[in-house]
Amino acid sequence: MSGGGAPAPARFSLNQETVRQWSLPELVAGCTAAGVGAVGLWRDPVRRFGVRETANLVAGAGLRVSTLCRGGFFTASDPAGRALALGENRRAVEEAAELGADTLVLVSGGLPAGDRDLPGARRRIVEILGELAPWAGAHGVRLGIEPLHPMFASDRCVVSTLGQALDIAEQFPADQVGVVADSYHLWWDERLPAELLRAGRGGRIASVQVADWVTPLPEGVLLGRGQLGDGSVDLRAFRELADTAGYHGPVEVELFHPGLWARDGTEVLREVIERYREHVD
Amino acid sequence: MSGGGAPAPARFSLNQETVRQWSLPELVAGCTAAGVGAVGLWRDPVRRFGVRETANLVAGAGLRVSTLCRGGFFTASDPAGRALALGENRRAVEEAAELGADTLVLVSGGLPAGDRDLPGARRRIVEILGELAPWAGAHGVRLGIEPLHPMFASDRCVVSTLGQALDIAEQFPADQVGVVADSYHLWWDERLPAELLRAGRGGRIASVQVADWVTPLPEGVLLGRGQLGDGSVDLRAFRELADTAGYHGPVEVELFHPGLWARDGTEVLREVIERYREHVD
Numbered sequence: 001m002s003g004g005g006a007p008a009p010a011r012f013s014l015n016q017e018t019v020r021q022w023s024l025p026e027l028v029a030g031c032t033a034a035g036v037g038a039v040g041l042w043r044d045p046v047r048r049f050g051v052r053e054t055a056n057l058v059a060g061a062g063l064r065v066s067t068l069c070r071g072g073f074f075t076a077s078d079p080a081g082r083a084l085a086l087g088e089n090r091r092a093v094e095e096a097a098e099l100g101a102d103t104l105v106l107v108s109g110g111l112p113a114g115d116r117d118l119p120g121a122r123r124r125i126v127e128i129l130g131e132l133a134p135w136a137g138a139h140g141v142r143l144g145i146e147p148l149h150p151m152f153a154s155d156r157c158v159v160s161t162l163g164q165a166l167d168i169a170e171q172f173p174a175d176q177v178g179v180v181a182d183s184y185h186l187w188w189d190e191r192l193p194a195e196l197l198r199a200g201r202g203g204r205i206a207s208v209q210v211a212d213w214v215t216p217l218p219e220g221v222l223l224g225r226g227q228l229g230d231g232s233v234d235l236r237a238f239r240e241l242a243d244t245a246g247y248h249g250p251v252e253v254e255l256f257h258p259g260l261w262a263r264d265g266t267e268v269l270r271e272v273i274e275r276y277r278e279h280v281d
Numbered sequence: 282m283s284g285g286g287a288p289a290p291a292r293f294s295l296n297q298e299t300v301r302q303w304s305l306p307e308l309v310a311g312c313t314a315a316g317v318g319a320v321g322l323w324r325d326p327v328r329r330f331g332v333r334e335t336a337n338l339v340a341g342a343g344l345r346v347s348t349l350c351r352g353g354f355f356t357a358s359d360p361a362g363r364a365l366a367l368g369e370n371r372r373a374v375e376e377a378a379e380l381g382a383d384t385l386v387l388v389s390g391g392l393p394a395g396d397r398d399l400p401g402a403r404r405r406i407v408e409i410l411g412e413l414a415p416w417a418g419a420h421g422v423r424l425g426i427e428p429l430h431p432m433f434a435s436d437r438c439v440v441s442t443l444g445q446a447l448d449i450a451e452q453f454p455a456d457q458v459g460v461v462a463d464s465y466h467l468w469w470d471e472r473l474p475a476e477l478l479r480a481g482r483g484g485r486i487a488s489v490q491v492a493d494w495v496t497p498l499p500e501g502v503l504l505g506r507g508q509l510g511d512g513s514v515d516l517r518a519f520r521e522l523a524d525t526a527g528y529h530g531p532v533e534v535e536l537f538h539p540g541l542w543a544r545d546g547t548e549v550l551r552e553v554i555e556r557y558r559e560h561v562d
Contacts, residue, residue, distance in 0.1 A: 111513050115513075116513055116514060116515040117515070118468075118469070118471070119471070122471070149431065149432065150430065150431050150432070150469040150470070151430065151431070151432040151498065151502070153468075153469035153494075153513075154469075154494055154496055154512070154513035155496045155497075160469050160470070160471075161471075164471060187399075187434075188399070188431040188434035188435075188441050189431070189441070190399070190400070190403070190441075190442075190445060213434075213435055215435055215436045215501075216436075216500060216501040216502075217432065217498070217500070217501065217502050218500055219497060219498070219499055219500040220496075220497040220498065221432070221497075221498050221502060231435070232392050232396075232397055232434075232435035233397065234397040234398070
């Protein structure tokens with residue numbers, strides 16, 4: 001393991017949730033010390049610290065904000081739920097603009113309670129984007145539809161494949177709506193190479209994220225993302241595929257794992273960069 | 282809840298694993314008492330009871346064996362592992378023939394330890410089927426490739442969609458290799474309607490199974506299949522789609538759930554039939 005002398009690879013971005021034990025000042029200091037050039041932020045900690053304060057902090061450190069996570073949760077079928085979601089997402093767009101984030105990540109939301117109509121839920125995403133996309137465009141923010149693994153289809157995200165995400169995104173201008181390609185969610189899909197090339201051709205790749213797939217999955221399956229290199233995903237092939245598709249932006253490491261959160265953040269970041277060099281770069 | 286007077290619906294089949302608390306004689310007696318016409322069996326309990334003895338028991342009760350679960354686990358990359366898998370699957374074919382099972386269900390297997398080559402693992406399935414399919418044909422047994430949910434891609438089954446299963450099956454004669462469509466594994470896939478129709482056109486639907494999708498998923502995610510009607514799957518639409526595709530065979534209820542196993546088998550079967558009437562039939 002390196003003593004931390006060399007800066008992190010140029011395209012490496014650290015998603016805040018990977019080191020959620022860190023406060024925002026700790027995150028910025030830790031990234032600066034490690035030579036990390038970009039971070040992915042989350043709305044909750046940013047709002048607790050203050051949006052303007054966060055924007056000043058990261059800009060002052062010269063950090064790029066690769067993503068703001070996240071908007072979405074669009075699938076309410078009642079007018080009140082829909083209005084609430086639209087208002088919340090408009091605020092998220094404003095926050096992304098204030099932070100200068102490349103992309104506002106959208107997780108679509110799952111099925112409303114007692115609802116079994118997946119196509120209906122998917123249609124409602126398109127409807128609400130019809131209102132949100134121009135709002136994003138007016139604020140200079142790009143929305144990134146993130147397909148989540150099909151195991152989240154009922155309770156978190158009815159958009160399960162990159163193909164589905166593109167089918168939605170392509171109904172809007174490319175500078176307003178793109179897609180987020182995360183290896184954890186997409187690695188199993190044999191259509192991934194073709195769909196990633198399709199995304200690239202259309203200028204739709206808003207963000208690339210990496211995490212490894214490890215088993216057994218924990219109860220609830222949310223917090224089981226593997227450290228790079230610990231699992232089944234050919235991460236280098238994934239990143240190279242994104243390169244071939246014409247994506248040359250930040251590659252964000254987003255690991256949700258209590259084992260990482262229990263450790264010293266500096267140590268975790270050093271390990272993540274090392275693994276990134278070994279398995280992604 | 283019915284007192285158990287009316288017989289179970291004509292196409293209803295009970296997979297043995299749904300009531301794993303039952304011995305084979307209990308299963309046969311319970312199904313006979315409830316007017317169930319078909320069962321899906323598993324190799325382990327069948328072999329413990331004796332293949333010939335099981336065949337006599339179910340035939341004596343006039344029960345149809347809709348599936349034998351399961352063969353497969355084909356993805357070993359070393360010659361010894363491959364030979365072992367082939368031998369084991371040849372025995373499974375012989376057992377299915379002796380039981381008069383409609384279909385031997387195949388679960389392909391996951392990635393070998395340390396292997397990240399999904400396309401390679403998928404190619405090896407085709408190779409081994411090249412030897413197993415004629416063996417099945419000679420024994421009058423049909424193989425059914427079962428795609429499992431993508432959350433099992435690394436450790437259990439690299440075939441994750443009905444489309445992938447068909448891409449493999451269609452390389453062999455339809456009377457030797459078909460596909461198994463289980464609502465639990467496939468419900469999230471927007472291509473399911475088109476692929477199920479494709480399967481029907483080619484005469485490839487070997488078996489239809491149903492279980493509901495409920496969250497949160499338990500640790501390891503294997504034993505969380507929901508009772509019919511408890512979850513997010515539109516089971517009736519799924520069964521009707523299979524009908525439209527030209528499938529008119531047994532619809533097998535396969536629930537892996539410790540909550541069901543802890544209860545009285547007769548009571549579980551009564552509830553399953555009632556839910557089947559309400560949500561599937």
